[in-house]
Amino acid sequence: xxxxxxxxxxxxxxxxxxxxxxxxxxxxxxxxxxxxxxxxxxxxxxxxxxxxxxxxxxxxxxxxxxxxxxxxxxxxxxxxxxxxxxxxxxxxxxxxxxxxxxxxxxxxxxxxxxxxxxxxxxxxxxxxxxxxxxxxxxxxxxxxxxxxxxxxxxxxxxxxxxxxxxxxxxxxxxxxxxxxxxxxxxxxxxxxxxxxxxxxxxxxxxxxxxxxxxxxxxxxxxxxxxxxxxxxxxxxxxxxxxxxxxxxxxxxxxxxxxxxxxxxxxxxxxxxxxxxxxxxxxxxxxxxxxxxxxxxxxxxxxxxxxxxxxxxxxxxxxxxxxxxxxxxxxxxxxxxxxxxxxxxxx
Numbered sequence: 637x638x639x640x641x642x643x644x645x646x647x648x649x650x651x652x653x654x655x656x657x658x659x660x661x662x663x664x665x666x667x668x669x670x671x672x673x674x675x676x677x678x679x680x681x682x683x684x685x686x687x688x689x690x691x692x693x694x695x696x697x698x699x700x701x702x703x704x705x706x707x708x709x710x711x712x713x714x715x716x717x718x719x720x721x722x723x724x725x726x727x728x729x730x731x732x733x734x735x736x737x738x739x740x741x742x743x744x745x746x747x748x749x750x751x752x753x754x755x756x757x758x759x760x761x762x763x764x765x766x767x768x769x770x771x772x773x774x775x776x777x778x779x780x781x782x783x784x785x786x787x788x789x790x791x792x793x794x795x796x797x798x799x800x801x802x803x804x805x806x807x808x809x810x811x812x813x814x815x816x817x818x819x820x821x822x823x824x825x826x827x828x829x830x831x832x833x834x835x836x837x838x839x840x841x842x843x844x845x846x847x848x849x850x851x852x853x854x855x856x857x858x859x860x861x862x863x864x865x866x867x868x869x870x871x872x873x874x875x876x877x878x879x880x881x882x883x884x885x886x887x888x889x890x891x892x893x894x895x896x897x898x899x900x901x902x903x904x905x906x907x908x909x910x911x912x913x914x915x916x917x918x919x920x921x922x923x924x925x926x927x928x929x930x931x932x933x934x935x936x937x938x939x940x941x942x943x944x945x946x947x948x949x950x951x952x953x954x955x956x957x958x959x960x961x962x963x964x965x966x967x968x969x970x971x972x973x974x975x976x977x978x979x980x981x982x
Contacts, residue, residue, distance in 0.1 A: 657914045660842045664921055664942045667909045673935075680895065680938045684840040685812065687891045687941070688786040700890050702788040705759075707883040707890075708835065709792075712761035714881075722969025731974050734967040735762070736769055738861060738976040741965040742830060743773035745859065745978075750778040750827040756813050756853075757837050758782035758789050760796030766832070766861075767800050778827045779805040783816045814849045818858065829854065834863040839922075839943035842913060843954035851960040854981040860961065864975050867920045867945035872908060874973045875945055879906050879924050888940035892926040896938055902926035905937065908945070920945045948975065955979055 658666075661681050669676045687704060715721055721731040729737070755763055767777065780801055782793055790808040797806060809816065818829055831854055838846050850860060865875060878884065885904055892902055907923040924941040946954070948968075955961050955977065965978035 660840075660845070660911070660913075660921075660942070660944070663911045663913070664909075664923065664939065667911045667921065668907065668923065668925075668937065668939070671909045672907060672937075674937045678934070678936045680936065681942075682891075682895060682939070684941060684943075685785055686895070687887070688784075698788055700894055701786050704887060704890060705786060705789050705792065707887050708759055709761055710883045711881065712759055712835070716761055716765050722971050722974045724970045728970025729968065731969050732765075734969050734974065734976055735765065737967040738965060738978055739766055739769040740773065741967075741978055742859065742861065743770060743775050745964065745980075746775060746828075748774065750776045751859075752778050752781065752818075752822060752827055752829040754781045754783070754818065754829045754831045754853075756783050756816075756831065756833045757835060758784050758793045758808075759835060760793055762834055763793075763832070764796060764800055767797075771800075777801055777804050779807065781807045781809065781821065783809045783811060783813060785810065785812050813853065816853050818853055818855050822855075829858040830861060831858055832861045834861070836863065836865050836943055838862055838864060839945065843944070843946070843950075844914070844957070847954055847957060847960070851958070851981070856981050858981045860977075860979045860981065862955075862977050862979075864951055864977070865943075865945055866951065866973055866975050867947050868972055871971055871973045874971065875908060875922050876906055879922060884924060884941075888924045888926055891940035892928070892938045896926075896928065900928050902928045902938075911944070917950070919947075919950060948972070951975070951977065 661683055665676065665679055665681045668674055668679050688701065715731050719730050719732060722734065723730045753767065771777070780797060782789070787810050793808065794806060822829065854860060865878065888904055889902065903926070905925045905927050908920055909923060910918050911921045912918045922943050922945055923939060926938045926940060928936055928938065930936055952963060955963060960982055961979040962982055963977060963979045967976045968974070
């Protein structure tokens with residue numbers, strides 16, 4: 637029994653590919669085999685997007701997708717409610733304070749101009765906080781557009797936004813990010829867009845790939861607000877701590893049940909491993925997985941999620957690569973692990 641699978645690709649281990657660049661998924665597969673006790677043919681990896689959609693599978697139940705959305709909501713409620721997350725010193729900047737600082741920079745950059753709010757991967761808690769903060773700073777939201785591959789996000793987002801944006805047009809697009817083009821969705825002469833990619837989503841694919849998506853999504857003059865969990869050698873426990881959160885543990889189990897078996901017992905595993913990109917640079921990747929036993933192949937590993945943890949300098953470098961974006965603001969938590977970056981499409 638071979639468990640080296642790739643979503644939307646033939647069954648194979650990454651080592652079997654001899655032509656073309658390796659995807660981040662395949663590089664993660666190799667990294668696990670290189671640095672852990674699991675061999676290539678006992679590791680099951682999937683594209684990260686599989687966990688948020690039924691498209692391309694025989695799965696029809698939407699309950700797990702709704703639960704995944706609610707789990708991500710729970711994580712954000714914890715972060716926004718805390719005035720100590722990311723703080724080391726009593727007067728240090730928390731996660732919430734770092735986000736407030738970014739909102740202030742957005743308002744200053746707009747200088748009274750209206751904006752179109754475009755959310756890649758909608759989630760109500762953090763979005764509600766940003767929108768209320770911007771409105772409190774005098775920013776007028778012309779319209780709201782959400783792009784998501786999870787069809788279960790639209791209803792709770794519409795309900796959550798009813799009080800914050802009662803008279804604002806709302807649009808929900810069920811599509812992968814790379815299929816979105818604001819130049820096709822927004823008429824000429826419309827206000828600039830603020831495009832948000834929050835929740836560490838950028839870490840789910842190769843930086844050059846994601847930057848290409850963002851370049852194609854945005855129009856010159858549009859603003860981009862992105863969030864990341866950075867790698868600092870002194871604070872690696874913050875990364876493992878995040879993935880040990882009960883919501884992330886449950887997320888991992890749901891992914892396993894949808895892909896492998898609903899009744900098979902598993903052991904949750906976490907790894908922080910180096911992975912090499914196409915350009916030769918390396919970075920750390922956080923890997924959440926479920927170990928399970930099979931009567932034929934013995935110990936196996938299902939990878940529930942993988943997410944790159946770049947350094948601050950790497951994150952800056954990849955955003956500026958190609959000259960498509962200009963960074964105009966960065967906000968960090970006191971411990972330098974949680975980071976909001978503001979850039980403008982050139």
